[in-house]
Amino acid sequence: MYAYNPERAGNRKPILNSISGARLEMFDLFARQPFMPILLVTEGLDDSGEMVMNKSAAQNHATALEMVQIARERMQGAPVSEMILDPGIAPIASDMNGDLRRLVEAMTLIHAEEELAGVNMSLGLSNFTQMLPSKKADGSPVKGPLESAFLTIAMPLGLNMVIGSVNRKYALLEEDHPAMQCVREALTLEGFDVIMRVMAYYS
Template sequence: MNEQWTIIGERINPGFKSTKALFETKDIAGIQALAVRQAEAGARYLNVNAGMAGEKDHGFARDMVKAIQEAVPVPLSFDSASPELQRIYLTTYDADKAGGAKPMINSIAETRLDMLDMLAIRPCKVIVMASERLEDGAGRRNVKAQDVIDVARRMVAHTDRLGVPHDDLVIDVSVSAMAADSEGLTRMALDAIRTIGSDPDLAGVHITGGISNIGQQLPAKTTQGADLKHKLECAFLTIATPLGFDTILGTPWKEYHLLPEDDFVMEVFRDFITRSGLDALRQVRKLYKA
């Protein structure tokens, strides 16, 4: 696994059908095996999202955290918008079993600043959602890079006041599906990464996004059988990494790498991010028809 990125293993999440089945049957041994596979593949954190299974059964959520920590020494990232469930996760977590490493809260946003109260339970690393903002008392989706940047700055100011070091902050700029990206959201994310990564007031923060989102709704391979989804993830990384993107929420056993500039997917991806509307979507079609 390339050491230039911190990999947060994404697979303990009901968004994956096989994992959802483990939750439905409360297959603790299966969840442990999934944790081990991710850790052995190079994950430096494991994201834990018990979904509705954890919401409905807090005992299951506790048992799952304990079981994962029995199986692997990797620190955990707790993914829930529920303060109650986050409290259960954080009070169950045993730092000694993770070599003293802090857990991670995934995530805190302007629309749920009460989640900052969780830091009173124990010191944590924090993923900050910069893809949405609070406006007129309601959450709004960001579609402009400047809005993402402004939210990142405001959220870091909040955590600065609480004494959270920048090295414990990970800003999630949100990565969108190319197949439906007629608004230039991929370009927005890259523009935001560029500014956040070079802002001296944000020096030391980390930048992330769920790069598996890029290939959603697209076939895994082109009509000629060539790899597509994973190549698109690598194309995004090729541009984003030099700008400051250093943390991947993804599948650890994928071979993440930078692409050469003459790679066909890389060339089309660079063209795609300069376009909007139907013009951009035509480039996506060009990829899987290649």
């Protein structure tokens, strides 16, 4: 923040990544340099006051509401359009706990929430395809199409920013695209069946 030069950035506010309930002191930087915060919604306080990972979409939704309210108070009434929620994304290659389904459900709840109308959503898209091979046996890419399939599903739910790769050829896919079929089916499966479906996609 101390090195930020507004003129070189076209007088746009910097993005501060990332603030959670365990790091609220980061809001103190706002007094020196206004910013757009990325607010983590995947962790919250349990009944004992300990910071823990959320286990449901409803908990992520509740944390989103809480973090936006805190941000409003700490950022001098800044609008939600200057806030970015990070609903978290886990590798589909190891998704035995319904992480992808929980993410999509959380985004659906956030997108439908009137109090969060206009909020931005962002995530680290490359995390989605960690631990996967770069190519199928026929030489065609694995990661780019799967990431594009996720984008196709998530953008109508309010995802409007990603941390991605300039080397990826992202695109909105048709429903009959093999990567779309893989991700759609993974959302309906449980446990090891998700991993097997992903393996079937790239084998």
